[in-house]
């Protein structure tokens with residue numbers, strides 16, 4: 001691995017840990033969720049949404065907004081992934097563009113998050129699920145304290 005691979009993530013700002021980047025860590029926990037869908041996989045939707053919200057370069061504003069709204073619904077209103085999928089289907093039917101057209105460099109992004117995928121511990125399912133939910137909550141808190149997003 002070259003030293004360049006060990007610089008902080010340009011998107012979420014997470015510093016690599018033990019030679020692993022945030023992308024490596026994300027791959028690891030997704031594998032875990034896939035291996036044990038009943039326990040670790042229970043929070044799969046939250047994991048994916050959290051990671052994408054902190055790595056938004058290739059998503060459209062509409063998709064980012066939708067991800068934030070769905071995360072809020074799950075965390076704050078206790079909506080189940082199944083209920084969410086139903087309303088997601090509705091949104092997709094309206095022709096939501098998921099991919100961004102502008103260059104990633106033009107995307108305004110937060111560089112400091114209270115928590116990133118690197119902070120998620122996967123020691124056991126209980127710790128993991130708690131950390132994923134804490135991660136989601138911290139993202140929602142970070143986003144709601146973000147005034148520059150409301151200007152556009």
Ligand SMILES: [Zn+2]
Pocket residue numbers: 009010011012013014022023054055
């Ligand atoms: Zn990252």
